[in-house]
Amino acid sequence: MFLTYLRRELLNRRRQTIIVSLGLAIGIALVTTVSAVSNGVKDSQSQVLHSLYGVGTDISITQQAAPGDGPPRFAFGNGDAQQSGSGVRTLNRSNLRTERGATTFDDATVAKVKAVTGVAGVATALKLTNTSFSGTLPDFMQRRFENRGDGNVNGGDQNIGGIQNGQNSPAMGSIATASTVVSPTTSTTFVPTGGADGKGGTEFSITSFSVLGISGSKADVGPMSSVTLTSGRLLTSADAGKYNVVLDSTYATTEKLKVSSKVTIGSKDFTVVGLVSPTSGASETGSNTYIPIDVARTLANVDSGVTNIYVKATNGDAVKSTSSAIAAVLPDATISTSADLASAVSGSLSTASDLLSSFGKWLSVIVLVVAFAMAMLFTMGGVSRRTREFGTLKALGWKSNKIVRQVMAESVVQGVIGGLIGSIIGFGAVAIVNAVAPTLQATSGGFGGFGGGGGGGRFGGGNFTPPDMPGGAVNPLRAARIGANTFDVVLNSSITPKTLMMAIGLAVLGGILAGAAGGMRAARLRPAESLRSVA
Amino acid sequence: MEYTTLYKLVGVNKVFKQGSKEVHALRNVDLTISFGEHISVQGPTGGGKSTLLQILGALDVPSTGNVEFSGRDMEKMSSRELTEMRAEKIGFIFQNYNLIPTMTAQENVEVALAATNVAASQRRERAAAVLAKVGLADRAHHLPSELSGGQQQRVAIARAMVKEPAVLLADEPTGNLDEETRDEIMELLETQASENNLTLIVVTHDSAVAARAKRHLNIKDGVVREV
Numbered sequence: 001m002f003l004t005y006l007r008r009e010l011l012n013r014r015r016q017t018i019i020v021s022l023g024l025a026i027g028i029a030l031v032t033t034v035s036a037v038s039n040g041v042k043d044s045q046s047q048v049l050h051s052l053y054g055v056g057t058d059i060s061i062t063q064q065a066a067p068g069d070g071p072p073r074f075a076f077g078n079g080d081a082q083q084s085g086s087g088v089r090t091l092n093r094s095n096l097r098t099e100r101g102a103t104t105f106d107d108a109t110v111a112k113v114k115a116v117t118g119v120a121g122v123a124t125a126l127k128l129t130n131t132s133f134s135g136t137l138p139d140f141m142q143r144r145f146e147n148r149g150d151g152n153v154n155g156g157d158q159n160i161g162g163i164q165n166g167q168n169s170p171a172m173g174s175i176a177t178a179s180t181v182v183s184p185t186t187s188t189t190f191v192p193t194g195g196a197d198g199k200g201g202t203e204f205s206i207t208s209f210s211v212l213g214i215s216g217s218k219a220d221v222g223p224m225s226s227v228t229l230t231s232g233r234l235l236t237s238a239d240a241g242k243y244n245v246v247l248d249s250t251y252a253t254t255e256k257l258k259v260s261s262k263v264t265i266g267s268k269d270f271t272v273v274g275l276v277s278p279t280s281g282a283s284e285t286g287s288n289t290y291i292p293i294d295v296a297r298t299l300a301n302v303d304s305g306v307t308n309i310y311v312k313a314t315n316g317d318a319v320k321s322t323s324s325a326i327a328a329v330l331p332d333a334t335i336s337t338s339a340d341l342a343s344a345v346s347g348s349l350s351t352a353s354d355l356l357s358s359f360g361k362w363l364s365v366i367v368l369v370v371a372f373a374m375a376m377l378f379t380m381g382g383v384s385r386r387t388r389e390f391g392t393l394k395a396l397g398w399k400s401n402k403i404v405r406q407v408m409a410e411s412v413v414q415g416v417i418g419g420l421i422g423s424i425i426g427f428g429a430v431a432i433v434n435a436v437a438p439t440l441q442a443t444s445g446g447f448g449g450f451g452g453g454g455g456g457g458r459f460g461g462g463n464f465t466p467p468d469m470p471g472g473a474v475n476p477l478r479a480a481r482i483g484a485n486t487f488d489v490v491l492n493s494s495i496t497p498k499t500l501m502m503a504i505g506l507a508v509l510g511g512i513l514a515g516a517a518g519g520m521r522a523a524r525l526r527p528a529e530s531l532r533s534v535a
Numbered sequence: 536m537e538y539t540t541l542y543k544l545v546g547v548n549k550v551f552k553q554g555s556k557e558v559h560a561l562r563n564v565d566l567t568i569s570f571g572e573h574i575s576v577q578g579p580t581g582g583g584k585s586t587l588l589q590i591l592g593a594l595d596v597p598s599t600g601n602v603e604f605s606g607r608d609m610e611k612m613s614s615r616e617l618t619e620m621r622a623e624k625i626g627f628i629f630q631n632y633n634l635i636p637t638m639t640a641q642e643n644v645e646v647a648l649a650a651t652n653v654a655a656s657q658r659r660e661r662a663a664a665v666l667a668k669v670g671l672a673d674r675a676h677h678l679p680s681e682l683s684g685g686q687q688q689r690v691a692i693a694r695a696m697v698k699e700p701a702v703l704l705a706d707e708p709t710g711n712l713d714e715e716t717r718d719e720i721m722e723l724l725e726t727q728a729s730e731n732n733l734t735l736i737v738v739t740h741d742s743a744v745a746a747r748a749k750r751h752l753n754i755k756d757g758v759v760r761e762v
């Protein structure tokens with residue numbers, strides 16, 4: 001009878017069943033979706049963090065230099081350019097420097113960090129940025145009398161204004177990354193053989209990429225702990241002193257480089273020995289290129305030391321105390337724990353994360369509470385409408401428990417139906433989110449990078465203003481990839497079994513609450529009165 | 536036929552409190568009812584007929600006084616025992632039939648057995664047999680909404696009968712039926728009662744229905760009189 005009655009009530013009072021189930025379903029769908037997407041965002045965040053700081057890295061140490069250390073400068077002397085004889089000079093310069101603002105730690109400091117209690121392992125790296133300038137400039141000596149344009153020409157030994165101007169700019173992390181081709185707007189009336197294109201003018205590019213000097217051998221902490229070898233080999237201690245490089249595979253693809261290709265870093269030719277990709281789903285590893293640390297030091301003109309120290313704590317709970325202990329030893333250093341790093345990650349990824357953890361959570365709680373309340377009210381209303389039915393059952397000798405159990409079962413089944421429908425809607429919603437595949441961007445930290453903002457650069461004869469960017473600043477999103485680390489992560493959310501179980505559990509809970517509310521009302525009905533209520 | 540006492544009421548009062556107002560629904564009722572009796576209960580509306588029936592059916596308890604059922608003092612019975620008594624011994628029939636609207640005729644009859652310890656396998660057979668007896672074998676799988684008033688009341692009678700109770704308590708069983716159907720239903724009730732040696736207590740406004748009984752009670756302002 002129990003099952004027959006249950007089936008009859010659910011099927012023959014379909015509207016009640018649908019309303020209660022659907023109410024719960026909407027609540028559950030929202031909770032599942034929000035939880036799946038926020039898991040997705042959390043995954044993306046940890047992917048980014050892992051790419052940046054290594055899977056096993058708990059604490060990262062850097063030190064900012066005293067202000068005044070400028071961005072890279074190119075100083076081209078008279079002899080640097082090759083006169084082509086056709087009125088242009090070709091300039092090529094590759095410059096390898098420590099990231100702007102970073103100073104180095106010496107071996108003694110690293111040893112001090114190692115000695116701190118709670119430190120399980122230490123890895124070090126020298127972080128550099130390679131900036132290359134290459135291009136042609138008009139031979140101003142030759143053109144001095146010919147140029148009728150508005151060119152602001154200073155002569156052969158010129159400084160490139162846009163870059164120089166950024167020196168004192170507080171805005172960091174922006175300058176061209178890939179080739180910025182500057183088309184001359186010079187109105188040159190004659191000299192048909194002036195420029196590289198044969199018409200006279202200026203064409204040059206500034207390219208920049210990050211270089212990480214690492215000591216060979218794969219560690220369980222530091223940058224190499226979060227990469228997977230995709231081809232070739234990793235650097236080993238045998239590479240010390242050799243011009244061998246491991247590339248980020250995404251960077252290698254964009255630059256059309258592969259194992260055994262040659263690449264110029266700091267004016268030296270390197271041989272690509274391997275390609276690496278991030279272990280996690282992030283699109284890129286922490287750096288574009290990895291070279292032996294001693295080579296990096298030589299090229300960057302630093303005698304010794306490292307810019308970054310990566311620390312693994314003995315256990316996860318000790319990270320905070322370990323980081324304070326390190327701070328006591330290195331008062332001037334910037335010490336970031338993975339938690340700090342997570343909060344330092346900005347961009348749409350962290351916005352999404354904040355949004356989900358505040359708004360999303362509250363929205364789900366509110367919707368869930370409303371859904372539960374609605375289910376309870378509808379169930380109680382249903383019991384009221386069935387007063388005569390329950391009175392009859394009591395008159396027939398049904399125990400109150402039996403009636404309560406029946407009401408309870410109806411609600412729980414409605415809850416389960418609601419949970420299933422809600423999960424299906426949730427799966428659908430997550431599938432839609434994944435189909436849209438929003439790309440979230442994470443920008444870590446503010447250090448590194450070099451300024452290009454500030455004054456509008458005036459190059460050669462042309463007033464160079466890249467599109468959309470006032471004052472000669474360059475698209476910060478692209479540029480920031482070198483300085484501050486920016487990662488694009490495609491959000492991929494999925495409903496985990498845990499989420500699914502939580503959803504069904506919540507739905508059943510909603511059903512139980514509704515059933516309890518309705519059942520209590522049914523139990524309180526006194527048989528004589530419940531029969532009278534309609535008679 | 537040897538009569539043994541089914542009900543014995545001594546000094547039964549029932550007072551309902553409605554705010555500050557008290558309604559005396561039954562006053563000092565002394566009544567003895569034997570097994571197998573056919574009794575009609577008449578009286579003006581609000582006289583206390585339904586109240587008496589509910590006390591007899593263990594759906595309500597008297598405010599004061601004593602009710603014995605088959606020699607047992609109902610006051611001393613636990614609510615569990617009273618529920619059991621309703622399930623096993625008492626068959627209720629209501630003016631509005633009170634069938635469960637979502638269940639078929641067959642299931643409505645089985646509901647009565649679900650409160651007893653009749654094995655699930657036997658319930659179906661017994662319910663089908665009783666439905667056949669009241670002439671509804673072919674309507675067994677219809678919902679109440681698909682049955683006429685007379686058919687619904689037959690289902691209600693089958694439901695009251697299926698557990699083979701000691702007493703049938705009917706509160707205006709023919710109130711909603713036309714005369715022809717009314718006589719059919721009363722005939723059915725009476726044959727079932729006499730075949731199974733049931734005590735039949737029928738509350739009615741209808742003198743034609745009352746006339747069929749062997750013993751007549753009248754309740755006015757809570758006072759029971761034999762007529």
Ligand SMILES: Nc1ncnc2c1ncn2[C@@H]1O[C@H](COP(=O)(O)OP(=O)(O)OP(=O)(O)O)[C@@H](O)[C@H]1O
Nearest residue numbers: 529551553558560579580581582583584585586587
């Ligand atoms: N639960 C209750 N609360 C308050 N008063 C009640 C309650 N039940 C019955 N009464 C009152 O008790 C009196 C008797 O009611 P009862 O239902 O027994 O009358 P009745 O004879 O069956 O009337 P009818 O012929 O209209 O069915 C009425 O005045 C009624 O208002």
Ligand SMILES: [Mg+2]
Nearest residue numbers: 584585586706
């Ligand atoms: Mg009445």
